[in-house]
Amino acid sequence: MNKVYISGIGQTPVQEKWDKSLKELAGDAGLLALNDAGIGYPDALFVGNMMSATANQQLQLGALLADWLGFHHKPALHVESACSSGSSAFRAALMAIASGEITSALVIGVEKMTDSPSAEITSSLATAADADLEWDMGVSFVALNALIMRRYMFEYGWKHEDFADFSLNAHANAVHNPYARFQKAISRDAFLQAGMICDPINLMDASPVGDGAAAVVLTSRPTRSDRKHVYVAASSSMTDTISIQNRKSASHLLAAEESAKKAFAQAGVQPKDIGVFEYHDAFSIMAALSLEAAGFCEPGQAPHLAKEGKIRFDSDIPVATMGGLKARGHPVGATGIYQILEVTQQLWGLAGPTQVKRTKFGMTQNIGGSGSNITTHILKSE
Numbered sequence: 001m002n003k004v005y006i007s008g009i010g011q012t013p014v015q016e017k018w019d020k021s022l023k024e025l026a027g028d029a030g031l032l033a034l035n036d037a038g039i040g041y042p043d044a045l046f047v048g049n050m051m052s053a054t055a056n057q058q059l060q061l062g063a064l065l066a067d068w069l070g071f072h073h074k075p076a077l078h079v080e081s082a083c084s085s086g087s088s089a090f091r092a093a094l095m096a097i098a099s100g101e102i103t104s105a106l107v108i109g110v111e112k113m114t115d116s117p118s119a120e121i122t123s124s125l126a127t128a129a130d131a132d133l134e135w136d137m138g139v140s141f142v143a144l145n146a147l148i149m150r151r152y153m154f155e156y157g158w159k160h161e162d163f164a165d166f167s168l169n170a171h172a173n174a175v176h177n178p179y180a181r182f183q184k185a186i187s188r189d190a191f192l193q194a195g196m197i198c199d200p201i202n203l204m205d206a207s208p209v210g211d212g213a214a215a216v217v218l219t220s221r222p223t224r225s226d227r228k229h230v231y232v233a234a235s236s237s238m239t240d241t242i243s244i245q246n247r248k249s250a251s252h253l254l255a256a257e258e259s260a261k262k263a264f265a266q267a268g269v270q271p272k273d274i275g276v277f278e279y280h281d282a283f284s285i286m287a288a289l290s291l292e293a294a295g296f297c298e299p300g301q302a303p304h305l306a307k308e309g310k311i312r313f314d315s316d317i318p319v320a321t322m323g324g325l326k327a328r329g330h331p332v333g334a335t336g337i338y339q340i341l342e343v344t345q346q347l348w349g350l351a352g353p354t355q356v357k358r359t360k361f362g363m364t365q366n367i368g369g370s371g372s373n374i375t376t377h378i379l380k381s382e
Contacts, residue, residue: 008037086336
C-alpha cells in the first residue's frame with residue numbers, strides 16, 4: 001500500500017446558507033482545497049453526503065459536482081453511510097490512491113440542511129436507524145441516543161450534570177474557530193438550565209444542524225514544501241447492528257472499539273501516542289462512548305476525563321479542538337471531512353489559539369447511525 005498525503009484543505013463556515021445551493025456550497029470548499037494543494041485537477045472526485053435526496057431533491061452528486069467544478073470526463077463517486085458519509089468517502093479515495101489506481105483525488109463532504117423544515121430533517125436523520133425496529137415504532141434519532149444515555153447513567157451511576165464538561169470544552173474551543181456555528185463559550189448553569197429535548201438529552205447535549213462543506217485533496221506524494229507533510233497512517237471501518245436492541249450492550253460502541261484497535265495496529269501506535277482526537281460528539285453520550293471505545297479510558301470513566309480537564313486542548317487527550325460537532329456544527333455528510341481537516345491543521349501546527357502540544361499523530365472517529373457504522377483514521381506528520 002502506498003502512502004497517501006493530505007495536500008490541500010478547504011472549508012466553509014457552518015451556518016444557515018440561504019444564498020447557496022448544495023452544489024455551490026460543495027464547490028466553494030472544493031475550490032479552496034484545490035487552490036491550497038496547487039496541483040490542478042486531481043484524477044477523481046469523491047463526495048460524502050447523507051440526505052441530499054430528501055433534503056435537496058438531488059442525487060447524482062458525483063456527476064453534479066464534477067460538472068460544476070469542471071472535472072470533465074473523470075470518475076466521480078457519491079458515498080453515503082449516514083453521519084459517517086464524509087469519512088467513508090475519504091476512505092474510498094484513500095484506497096483508490098493507495099492501490100495505485102489513481103495518484104490524486106478531491107474529497108468533498110457536504111450537507112445542506114436548513115432549506116428543509118425541521119420535521120423533514122428529523123425524518124431524514126431517522127433513516128440512519130432501523131426502519132422496522134426503531135423508526136416505524138416512533139423513535140426519533142435523538143430518542144435513540146437518549147435511551148443509550150439513560151442506560152449508561154444507570155449502569156455507571158452518573159447524573160446528567162456530569163456530562164456538562166464535554167459541551168463546555170467544545171464551546172470554549174469554538175470561540176477561536178471562525179468556521180464554527182457557535183463561537184461562544186457557555187457556562188455550567190447554561191448547560192444545566194437548557195431546555196430538555198428528550199430526557200436526559202437537553203439542548204446543550206446535542207449538536208446543531210447546519211449547512212456546511214469541507215474538502216481535502218489527497219495525493220500519492222507531498223505537493224508543498226512550506227509545511228510538514230501529513231499522511232494517512234491508518235484507516236479502518238467497522239459495523240455493528242443498526243438497531244440498538246440487537247446489540248450485546250447498548251452502552252458500548254463495539255464497532256468503535258474494533259475500528260480503533262485495527263487503526264492503532266495499522267499505525268503501530270497506542271492511545272497514549274495520539275496528540276489530538278476529533279471524536280463524534282453529536283450528543284454528549286457519544287463523546288463519552290467514543291473515548292471509552294477507543295481506549296482512552298476504561299468503560300464508564302469518560303465523564304471523569306472531562307470533569308478533570310483532561311480533554312482540554314492543552315491537556316492529556318485534546319478533543320473537539322475546533323468546537324467538535326457540538327459547537328462547530330454537524331452538517332452530517334461533511335462532518336467526517338471537517339474532522340480530517342481539523343486534525344491536519346493541528347499536525348501542521350496551524351490551529352491557532354487551540355494548537356495542541358503533540359503534533360506527531362492525530363486521530364478522527366466518525367460515527368454513522370447510533371454506532372452502526374464507524375470509521376477511524378490516524379494521521380501522521382513527518
